[in-house]
Amino acid sequence: MLAATFMLAGMTISTNLASRRRLEQNACDLERSRQAAEAANEAKSRFLAMMSHELRTPLNGILGMAHALSAADLPAPQGDYVRTVIRSGDSLLAVLNDILDHSKIEAGKLEVALAPFDLPELAEQACDLWREGARAKGLLLDLDVAPACRSG
Numbered sequence: 001m002l003a004a005t006f007m008l009a010g011m012t013i014s015t016n017l018a019s020r021r022r023l024e025q026n027a028c029d030l031e032r033s034r035q036a037a038e039a040a041n042e043a044k045s046r047f048l049a050m051m052s053h054e055l056r057t058p059l060n061g062i063l064g065m066a067h068a069l070s071a072a073d074l075p076a077p078q079g080d081y082v083r084t085v086i087r088s089g090d091s092l093l094a095v096l097n098d099i100l101d102h103s104k105i106e107a108g109k110l111e112v113a114l115a116p117f118d119l120p121e122l123a124e125q126a127c128d129l130w131r132e133g134a135r136a137k138g139l140l141l142d143l144d145v146a147p148a149c150r151s152g
Contacts, residue, residue, distance in 0.1 A: 041106070049103040052096045059096070063089040084132070087125050120145040 066085045074082060104110040127143045134141035 045103045045106050048099050052099045052103075056093065056096050059089060059093055063093070084128060088129060091125075091129065118151055120150050 063086060066082055066089060069082045070079070070086060101110055123145065124143055127141055131141045
């Protein structure tokens, strides 16, 4: 009976030690996985920041040429097209800036600044970006802003 008790105690201790080793191994695996995920996230953030900077350079060239064109005395349809190119470029530049801001947020380096803006003008610009596509589909895209909502 004593031998059976010692055998049972030995098996219990052995089982507990094996369980502890498995738990320690799982904890190590979990820590390695966490470190790998953090490294992948950091690499993604660096890539997005680098690509945003790389895309901004040619976009600034496009916007510069579009602004130069807008200064010329263009007929109405071409002038409208150039203004749409500028607004679209500005929108794309804003997206790239948002990506850079996201990278700054992840790095804990974002500084927030409040800035006034004209909501009706922003809504009109958004409609202008989609108006030609709607017209090509036979649709009318229009925006009606109450005079009381307009500034100035």
